[in-house]
Amino acid sequence: MQFLNGITLLLVYQLIGEITVRLLGVPIPGPVLGMVMLFVTLMIRGKAPESVDQASTALLSHLSLLFVPAGVGMMAHFGRIADEWVPITLALLLSTVITMVATALIMQVTTRWFAKPLAEKEGGDE
Amino acid sequence: MNEPGLKDIWVYLSTSPLLGLTITLVAYGLAYRLYLKTNSNPLANPVVTSVAMLIILLLATGTSYSDYFEGGQFVHFLLGPATVALAVPLYQQFSRLRQLWLPVTISLFCGVVIAAGSSIGLARLLGGSPEIQMSLAPKSATAPVAMGISEKIGGLPSLTAVLVVITGITGAVLGTKLFEWIRVRDDTAKGIAMGVAAHGIGTARAFQVSSQMGAFSGLAMALSAFATALLVPWLVDLLEAWIPA
Numbered sequence: 001m002q003f004l005n006g007i008t009l010l011l012v013y014q015l016i017g018e019i020t021v022r023l024l025g026v027p028i029p030g031p032v033l034g035m036v037m038l039f040v041t042l043m044i045r046g047k048a049p050e051s052v053d054q055a056s057t058a059l060l061s062h063l064s065l066l067f068v069p070a071g072v073g074m075m076a077h078f079g080r081i082a083d084e085w086v087p088i089t090l091a092l093l094l095s096t097v098i099t100m101v102a103t104a105l106i107m108q109v110t111t112r113w114f115a116k117p118l119a120e121k122e123g124g125d126e
Numbered sequence: 127m128n129e130p131g132l133k134d135i136w137v138y139l140s141t142s143p144l145l146g147l148t149i150t151l152v153a154y155g156l157a158y159r160l161y162l163k164t165n166s167n168p169l170a171n172p173v174v175t176s177v178a179m180l181i182i183l184l185l186a187t188g189t190s191y192s193d194y195f196e197g198g199q200f201v202h203f204l205l206g207p208a209t210v211a212l213a214v215p216l217y218q219q220f221s222r223l224r225q226l227w228l229p230v231t232i233s234l235f236c237g238v239v240i241a242a243g244s245s246i247g248l249a250r251l252l253g254g255s256p257e258i259q260m261s262l263a264p265k266s267a268t269a270p271v272a273m274g275i276s277e278k279i280g281g282l283p284s285l286t287a288v289l290v291v292i293t294g295i296t297g298a299v300l301g302t303k304l305f306e307w308i309r310v311r312d313d314t315a316k317g318i319a320m321g322v323a324a325h326g327i328g329t330a331r332a333f334q335v336s337s338q339m340g341a342f343s344g345l346a347m348a349l350s351a352f353a354t355a356l357l358v359p360w361l362v363d364l365l366e367a368w369i370p371a
Contacts, residue, residue, distance in 0.1 A: 007207065010207040010211055011207055013210045013213075014207055017210070027278060027355065027356070028355040028356065029270055029271045029275070029351075029355055030206075031205075031206045031207075031209035031210055031270050031271070032351050032352050032355055034209070034210040035209055035210045035211075035212050035351075035352075036213070038210055038213035038214075039213040039216055039217055042213060042214070043217065043220070048214050048217055048218070052211075052214060053214060055207075055211065056211030056212075056213075056214040057214075059204060059207060059211045060208060060211055060212070060214075060215070060329075060344065063208060063326040063327075063329060063330050064171075064172055064173045064326065064327050064330040065150075065151075065154045065172075065176075066201055066202065066204050066208055066269075066326070067173055067205075067269060067290075067291045067294065067326065067327060068150055068154055068176050068180070068198075068201065069146075069150060069195060069198030069199065069201050070202060070205075070269050070287035070288065070290065070291050071173055071176075071177035071288065071291035072177055072180045072181055072184070072191065072194060072198065073195075073284055073288050074177065074181065074288045074291075074292075075181050075185065075191050076191040076192075076284065077284070077288055080282075080285060081288075084254055084255065084258050086252055086253075087248070087249045087252035087253055087254030087258060088249070088254065088258060088262070088289070090248065090252055091244075091245050091248035091252060091262055092245065092262060092265065092289060092292060092293055093296060094244070094248055095241060095244040095245040095248055095262070095265075096241075096266070096293050096296045096300075096323055096324065097296075097300065097304065098240060098244050099237055099240050099241040099266060099319075099322065099323040100297060100300070100301060100304055100319045100320070100322075100323040100324070101304060101308055101319075102237065102240050103233050103236065103237035103240070103318060103319040103322045103323060104304075104305055104308065104319035105308060105310065106232065106233045106236050106237070107229055107230070107310075107312075107314070107315035107318045107319060108310050108312060108315045110228065110232050110233060111226065111229045111312070111314065111315065113229075114226075114228045114229050
């Protein structure tokens with residue numbers, strides 16, 4: 001029952017997100033707005049209910065499975081990908097590598113810059 | 127004499143959602159077992175193996191993607207609630223996030239702009255059509271978000287979904303090696319980079335390295351989904367104004 005309540009709540013937030021996005025015409029996908037609203041709710045309540053925690057852990061621990069049907073969609077785009085495979089593969093590969101390297105380095109450098117001499121060190125308590 | 131052959135049964139089954147859904151779960155189950163057998167070698171990423179198995183099966187049996195998707199859509203649909211579910215790890219990591227909010231904000235902003243800008247720029251440089259450029263632009267965001275953005279900026283949402291998956295796999299496979307080469311050892315920085323560049327598939331990989339890297343990757347994926355939705359349409363307009371295609 002807990003799991004069912006949790007998944008229902010996630011769907012309710014997604015639905016509210018979708019409706020709000022359409023009513024207001026904001027350029028954000030519905031599930032993303034739903035996520036923001038759930039986050040705000042959790043902040044206000046001060047804790048994540050067991051049901052939501054269970055449902056989200058279940059969904060997120062098998063996140064890669066959820067991408068499989070979209071990945072199989074490749075077969076519907078073989079023609080397109082074959083026609084422009086050079087720009088597609090090179091741009092995708094290089095851009096992913098550049099993004100990952102740049103973001104990791106920026107995060108490392110900025111963390112050092114802004115790291116306050118906090119009492120909390122590696123392995124410190126929460 | 128009128129016994130239904132295997133072919134007739136397949137034809138009947140392939141028009142019902144049961145088949146698509148079942149083969150998706152079975153393929154993933156097998157792929158995941160293989161992945162564990164290889165000691166979680168990133169090259170044996172379960173998304174790669176299960177997608178390959180399914181495509182081979184569908185091609186061999188002459189089943190169309192739309193027939194398969196009758197069943198596959200039930201799994202695909204869960205990407206929506208999974209996106210909403212990201213609020214939970216985000217909330218749980220909030221105290222860490224609050225300490226690091228400035229570095230995280232700067233890295234996210236730069237990461238999202240670099241991801242979209244470099245894919246549009248490189249695709250244009252290499253002679254990709256505008257449709258391909260726009261389909262590539264949101265490739266680092268999680269699938270439902272990327273598809274929504276792709277549609278808004280003139281890409282092909284279903285192609286974007288494929289590119290998103292390939293991007294995630296690329297990130298998951300190369301990530302840990304890349305971080306070693308550039309000597310980034312902090313799990314927080316690695317997690318943020320993984321989540322920004324390779325969304326959910328990268329996050330699944332990050333969780334295997336450490337729970338801290340996973341949590342930050344999930345956090346970066348959630349925040350960058352939001353940032354991509356806000357920034358990319360605007361970035362596309364800006365690029366159009368600077369360098370008319």
